[in-house]
Amino acid sequence: MNQSNKTLNNNITKLVNQPYKYGFSTTIEKDILEKGLNEKIIRLLSKKKNEPKFLLDFRLKAYKKWKEMKCPEWAQLKFSEIDYQDIIYYSAPKVKKKLNSLDEVDPELLETFNKLGISLSEQKRLTNVAVDAVFDSVSIATTFKQELAEYGVIFSSISEAVHDYTGLIEKYLGTVVPIGDNYFSALNSAVFTDGSFCYIPKDVICPLDLSTYFRINDEKSGQFERTLIVAEENSQVSYLEGCTAPQYDNNQLHAAIVELIALDNATIKYSTVQNWYSGDQKGQGGVYNFVTKRGLCAGNFSKISWTQVETGSSITWKYPSCLLVGEGAQGEFYSVALTNNYQQADTGTKMIHIGKNTRSRIVSKGISAGNSKNTYRGFVGVNKKAIGARNYSQCDSLLIGNSSNSNTFPFISVQNPTTKIEHEASTSKIGEEQIFYFLQRGISIEKGIELMISGFCREVFTELPLEFASEADRLLSLKLEGSVG
Amino acid sequence: MTLNSPILEIKDLRASINNNEILKNLNLTINRGEIHAIMGPNGSGKSTFSKIIAGHPAYEVLSGDIIFKGASILDLDPEERSHLGIFLAFQYPIEIPGVSNEDFLRLAYNSKQKFLNKPEVDPIEFFTVINEKLKLVNMSSVFLSRNVNEGFSGGEKKRNEILQMILLESELSILDETDSGLDIDALKIISNGINTFMDANKAIILITHYQRLLDYIKPDYVHVMQNGKIIKTGTAELAKELEIKGYEWLS
Numbered sequence: 006m007n008q009s010n011k012t013l014n015n016n017i018t019k020l021v022n023q024p025y026k027y028g029f030s031t032t033i034e035k036d037i038l039e040k041g042l043n044e045k046i047i048r049l050l051s052k053k054k055n056e057p058k059f060l061l062d063f064r065l066k067a068y069k070k071w072k073e074m075k076c077p078e079w080a081q082l083k084f085s086e087i088d089y090q091d092i093i094y095y096s097a098p099k100v101k102k103k104l105n106s107l108d109e110v111d112p113e114l115l116e117t118f119n120k121l122g123i124s125l126s127e128q129k130r131l132t133n134v135a136v137d138a139v140f141d142s143v144s145i146a147t148t149f150k151q152e153l154a155e156y157g158v159i160f161s162s163i164s165e166a167v168h169d170y171t172g173l174i175e176k177y178l179g180t181v182v183p184i185g186d187n188y189f190s191a192l193n194s195a196v197f198t199d200g201s202f203c204y205i206p207k208d209v210i211c212p213l214d215l216s217t218y219f220r221i222n223d224e225k226s227g228q229f230e231r232t233l234i235v236a237e238e239n240s241q242v243s244y245l246e247g248c249t250a251p252q253y254d255n256n257q258l259h260a261a262i263v264e265l266i267a268l269d270n271a272t273i274k275y276s277t278v279q280n281w282y283s284g285d286q287k288g289q290g291g292v293y294n295f296v297t298k299r300g301l302c303a304g305n306f307s308k309i310s311w312t313q314v315e316t317g318s319s320i321t322w323k324y325p326s327c328l329l330v331g332e333g334a335q336g337e338f339y340s341v342a343l344t345n346n347y348q349q350a351d352t353g354t355k356m357i358h359i360g361k362n363t364r365s366r367i368v369s370k371g372i373s374a375g376n377s378k379n380t381y382r383g384f385v386g387v388n389k390k391a392i393g394a395r396n397y398s399q400c401d402s403l404l405i406g407n408s409s410n411s412n413t414f415p416f417i418s419v420q421n422p423t424t425k426i427e428h429e430a431s432t433s434k435i436g437e438e439q440i441f442y443f444l445q446r447g448i449s450i451e452k453g454i455e456l457m458i459s460g461f462c463r464e465v466f467t468e469l470p471l472e473f474a475s476e477a478d479r480l481l482s483l484k485l486e487g488s489v490g
Numbered sequence: 491m492t493l494n495s496p497i498l499e500i501k502d503l504r505a506s507i508n509n510n511e512i513l514k515n516l517n518l519t520i521n522r523g524e525i526h527a528i529m530g531p532n533g534s535g536k537s538t539f540s541k542i543i544a545g546h547p548a549y550e551v552l553s554g555d556i557i558f559k560g561a562s563i564l565d566l567d568p569e570e571r572s573h574l575g576i577f578l579a580f581q582y583p584i585e586i587p588g589v590s591n592e593d594f595l596r597l598a599y600n601s602k603q604k605f606l607n608k609p610e611v612d613p614i615e616f617f618t619v620i621n622e623k624l625k626l627v628n629m630s631s632v633f634l635s636r637n638v639n640e641g642f643s644g645g646e647k648k649r650n651e652i653l654q655m656i657l658l659e660s661e662l663s664i665l666d667e668t669d670s671g672l673d674i675d676a677l678k679i680i681s682n683g684i685n686t687f688m689d690a691n692k693a694i695i696l697i698t699h700y701q702r703l704l705d706y707i708k709p710d711y712v713h714v715m716q717n718g719k720i721i722k723t724g725t726a727e728l729a730k731e732l733e734i735k736g737y738e739w740l741s
Contacts, residue, residue, distance in 0.1 A: 433587055437548070442584045444568035445544050445577075446598040446654060447605065456597065460588025460637075 038095040050095050059175050067194030070185040080351040081380040084320055094196045096226035137201040137217045159204035160215050163231055166202035181264035181301045189260040189295040193229050200230035205240040216245035227258040236271035243274040243470055260295045269304030276469055281317035288347025291319025298325035302334035310337035312468045326355035329363035336365040339465040344377035353383040358394040367398040368464050373409035380412040387419045395425045403461050404434040497522050497662055497693045503554035505542050512538045514718035523690040528697050530715035531737050536697045540664045544578040545571045573605040577660030579651035581667040586638035594638045602658055623656050627683040645676035652683045664695045669703040681706030701733040
């Protein structure tokens with residue numbers, strides 16, 4: 006490596022290696038189940054949550070499936086084998102008594118979420134977002150529940166929904182992501198502890214953005230959450246998801262499932278800003294993020310739109326997908342994945358066209374710095390019956406420095422001659438000469454890179470709801486701002 | 491500020507890239523109000539010379555000094571040199587995808603304003619500032635919304651460089667082959683812009699292969715660089731001589 010490359014790499018290394026802001030942990034009295042995964046643990050977990058029989062059966066069936074399955078190896082990921090017996094599957098802050106209102110939530114917990122920038126106090130209506138806060142295995146608070154109920158919107162933790170809306174849960178749970186869909190979905194189905202449930206009734210446009218904030222706190226526990234969103238005919242909802250975790254030397258496992266169901270003319274917009282702890286500069290620690298997200302556009306002219314900003318986790322394995330069944334259904338996937346140090350991301354989407362005149366749009370932006378590996382993996386499938394289906398895909402990669410790696414694997418399978426598919430891809434590099442150009446014009450390296458990154462991500466950021474767009478900007482600058490010179 | 495005071499003094503400068511010595515004992519003094527042309531065969535070190543003055547990190551200064559406005563700039567970062575008033579118009583202006591020319595120009599302008607302890611301008615104020623400068627290089631405001639140099643023709647890229655030079659009010663401008671790849675009309679526009687911009691407080695270094703440019707911009711001195719040093723200095727007449735005879739008779 007010549008001197009200039011060294012200089013550039015040094016500058017960039019300084020720049021991208023901002024300390025992780027959310028690395029603190031909260032000391033709190035916990036109610037935990039012993040380590041390990043077996044039928045007994047699952048029964049205990051189900052009993053602790055006082056679940057109906059159908060759910061216990063669901064879990065046991067999933068566990069049986071999981072035991073027969075193998076961890077998938079097709080992704081461009083390298084990681085040491087996960088010891089599933091060394092994980093705590095249930096860890097919850099100890100509840101001293103039954104909570105009647107938010108005021109009774111442990112102040113320590115409220116403080117934790119305040120530190121994360123999530124206000125759980127309902128007085129602060131300014132944010133205009135209803136929040137479900139999940140801490141390790143359980144939901145600790147859901148805001149604006151009453152206000153939403155006036156519109157008939159159900160927004161609650163999935164544990165409560167299992168009791169309060171048993172029929173709906175039983176009807177929809179596992180219908181989009183079947184128990185045995187993949188190794189991690191089977192695991193999640195067996196041991197999921199909490200998550201959010203949203204139900205938007207017919208003809209209702211949800212008055213607030215709904216959001217869930219996931220926080221992993223415990224060093225030894227995994228987080229297995231489950232989110233289910235059902236949008237009835239002519240309804241609309243925008244849902245946001247945020248995640249952080251403390252900084253530990255070992256890896257935490259996060260294996261989630263998100264299922265979305267949109268009926269006739271319904272629209273679901275699902276946005277994620279994922280900032281789990283990504284491990285240190287040598288690749289030690291960080292969250293293993295294995296997530297199955299899938300939306301079913303069941304109704305005619307229904308629409309599901311995924312937007313994700315993935316900046317954290319040491320490993321990301323995630324393909325938010327759309328099954329476009331209804332006539333004229335639309336699926337969208339907008340993604341920014343930023344990897345640094347030794348992070349590995351293998352992410353993308355699947356768009357399955359089944360109904361007539363279905364449309365899908367994929368815009369993926371991968372940014373790799375340090376020694377990281379960033380892979381886009383996508384599948385566009387057009388069924389025989391999907392007459393007039395159209396897809397547009399755009400996959401752009403941006404490399405920072407000389408040691409990072411970027412791959413694009415687009416799979417396209419078309420069984421219908423009336424289909425129109427467009428695919429564009431590009432790879433660019435923030436190179437020494439570009440940076441020198443900025444510097445020569447008196448613009449600092451931080452500002453220059455920030456400008457290039459924000460230009461690169463613009464198409465995706467404009468898809469984010471306002472509250473998240475600023476957070477995403479902040480997050481990327483946080484990762485890219487630095488102490489140069 | 492007094493006229494004829496040196497703005498740039500290069501003293502016994504030796505510099506290398508990848509352990510390969512490119513500049514060998516280069517000496518040059520440039521006063522305010524002067525235009526210097528540097529000519530010379532390919533690979534004689536002209537572009538290297540311009541990048542070293544601007545502080546490109548790839549090059550290492552082995553010995554000697556670069557004095558700008560009375561103080562050594564060897565320890566300064568490229569952006570500090572820029573703030574002090576050194577501008578380099580690149581031979582191959584780089585494309586910056588995703589960044590609009592307007593944002594780029596405003597950021598550069600505001601960085602300089604900040605350095606001068608002057609208030610930064612917002613996009614609307616900036617539009618007034620930039621619109622005046624655009625006229626000087628005959629560019630339409632459509633250029634502002636396009637990405638920096640992306641899809642620009644050769645001539646447009648060079649005009650964009652001159653636009654930046656004018657915008658940043660640079661005191662020492664080094665124009666590295668700004669004339670190459672230009673047709674006659676574009677050459678006239680650019681020369682006009684440069685001549686309007688030039689005054690007694692500024693200095694310009696023109697790096698060029700062709701006498702043609704010097705018909706439009708009159709240099710006070712012409713230097714011939716070869717093998718990393720200046721081997722001959724003359725007036726505009728020297729350029730005409732070189733055009734006919736080439737460089738071989740000099741060495």
